[in-house]
Amino acid sequence: MKSSLLVACAFGVGVLTVCDPALAHHGNAAYEDHWTEFKQVKVTKFAWANPHTLVFFEVKDPQGKVVEWVAETAAPQALRLIGWDNTAIAPGDVIDIFVYATKTGNPAGRLNRIFLANGTVLHDTQLGGETGGGYRPQ
Amino acid sequence: MRKSIARSTVALLAALALSQIAMAQGRGGRPLPPGFVAEGVPKMPNPPGPAPTRDLSGAWVGPQNFVVGPIPALTPAGEARFKLNHRYLGFDVGKNDPIPASNDPFITCDPLGFPRNLMAHAISQRGGVLFGSAPNRIIIAYEQQRVWREIWMDGRALPKQVDVKGAPESRYYGHSVGRWDGDHTLVIDTTGVDDRAWLYEEGYPRSSSALIQERYTRVDQYNIQFTVTVDDPKFYTKPFQFMKANLYWMKDQMFAETFCIPSEGIQYRDSITAPSGIKVLQ
Numbered sequence: 001m002k003s004s005l006l007v008a009c010a011f012g013v014g015v016l017t018v019c020d021p022a023l024a025h026h027g028n029a030a031y032e033d034h035w036t037e038f039k040q041v042k043v044t045k046f047a048w049a050n051p052h053t054l055v056f057f058e059v060k061d062p063q064g065k066v067v068e069w070v071a072e073t074a075a076p077q078a079l080r081l082i083g084w085d086n087t088a089i090a091p092g093d094v095i096d097i098f099v100y101a102t103k104t105g106n107p108a109g110r111l112n113r114i115f116l117a118n119g120t121v122l123h124d125t126q127l128g129g130e131t132g133g134g135y136r137p138q
Numbered sequence: 139m140r141k142s143i144a145r146s147t148v149a150l151l152a153a154l155a156l157s158q159i160a161m162a163q164g165r166g167g168r169p170l171p172p173g174f175v176a177e178g179v180p181k182m183p184n185p186p187g188p189a190p191t192r193d194l195s196g197a198w199v200g201p202q203n204f205v206v207g208p209i210p211a212l213t214p215a216g217e218a219r220f221k222l223n224h225r226y227l228g229f230d231v232g233k234n235d236p237i238p239a240s241n242d243p244f245i246t247c248d249p250l251g252f253p254r255n256l257m258a259h260a261i262s263q264r265g266g267v268l269f270g271s272a273p274n275r276i277i278i279a280y281e282q283q284r285v286w287r288e289i290w291m292d293g294r295a296l297p298k299q300v301d302v303k304g305a306p307e308s309r310y311y312g313h314s315v316g317r318w319d320g321d322h323t324l325v326i327d328t329t330g331v332d333d334r335a336w337l338y339e340e341g342y343p344r345s346s347s348a349l350i351q352e353r354y355t356r357v358d359q360y361n362i363q364f365t366v367t368v369d370d371p372k373f374y375t376k377p378f379q380f381m382k383a384n385l386y387w388m389k390d391q392m393f394a395e396t397f398c399i400p401s402e403g404i405q406y407r408d409s410i411t412a413p414s415g416i417k418v419l420q
Contacts, residue, residue: 030415031414047402049399049405050398051244051406054406075262077259077264077394102413102415103415104413104415108409108414
């Protein structure tokens with residue numbers, strides 16, 4: 001698949017975009033088909049919520065202005081199956097985050113994955129087999 | 139051409155997602171680990187015993203192995219109503235298509251209503267459903283929104299009409315009566331649903347005069363198979379099976395809660411839906 005060739009291109013200081021397919025249970029016409037990486041950004045809010053969990057984080061644009069971005073991922077009941085819970089992320093956490101940004105240019109998008117400072121990787125539910133694990137605890 | 143191939147592929151994937159073959163695996167094609175009947179749904183340690191007589195009580199998890207439709211042709215009135223319902227970004231919206239507006243009631247956490255609520259956990263396959271009892275009734279409680287339905291078992295008749303003088307009001311979850319068909323199948327008839335709710339997320343309607351029948355068959359100690367049929371001559375040209383699926387015994391019997399909270403729905407609309415260029419119709 002053309003979009004899975006992982007073609008990288010510079011996007012700004014600390015920001016990288018890479019082509020990769022985005023999937024969601026809704027259609028994805030609203031989002032770019034390549035992800036954008038934000039390095040070492042600070043989480044401002046973690047909304048463990050329906051219909052979709054949201055991760056808010058601060059990004060400095062090339063002019064140094066702080067912009068709040070938000071990435072949606074799946075609902076809590078689906079995220080629990082792959083190792084998330086309501087304590088997975090907290091405001092103040094510094095993370096690397098990969099997002100399929102909205103085509104409108106607004107600071108929003110669909111999550112791809114998050115790298116926490118302790119090395120934990122939190123994936124969106126749509127990433128497939130290699131990212132599995134995390135079943136409902138007994 | 140490229141668009142049609144993409145749409146065909148999406149349609150195929152959607153069909154697979156609804157097939158029992160796809161549901162034998164976890165999400166994203168992940169193979170199920172030993173000891174699970176579905177992702178996140180642990181298998182009971184012992185083989186199931188026989189189904190008890192006329193008893194569905196307890197907490198169950200599902201729907202699993204669900205199949206929807208096919209949905210038959212709509213009547214002119216059904217078509218007119220269907221055109222008013224604009225689903226949230228469907229799979230057939232191509233990457234380069236204009237972003238459609240939506241008035242899916244769930245965007246603002248309006249009630250899913252019956253029978254759409256039966257599909258609420260179709261993606262995770264692990265929603266909670268609790269069968270309980272009260273005098274003359276079976277109570278069915280649902281994890282999604284913590285809603286419940288009363289199934290009257292005392293032989294009363296369903297209302298012949300709703301929302302007319304002297305008749306009861308329509309309800310999002312309708313008016314329901316039940317009976318046992320043999321020792322292991324509970325049959326529930328429901329009518330008088332509030333027609334503001336959709337049949338399911340695709341936006342198909344159902345009218346307040348629809349007769350919706352559920353048949354829950356307890357196959358053994360740990361398994362229920364169920365079907366839902368819809369007879370709605372106002373909106374559909376023939377009766378049809380809306381869905382079939384199964385429920386599995388919830389191992390820990392711990393009934394979760396899952397809410398769509400209006401303030402969170404508004405947050406989602408303002409943070410994601412609107413910035414993504416998706417209009418929400420009122």
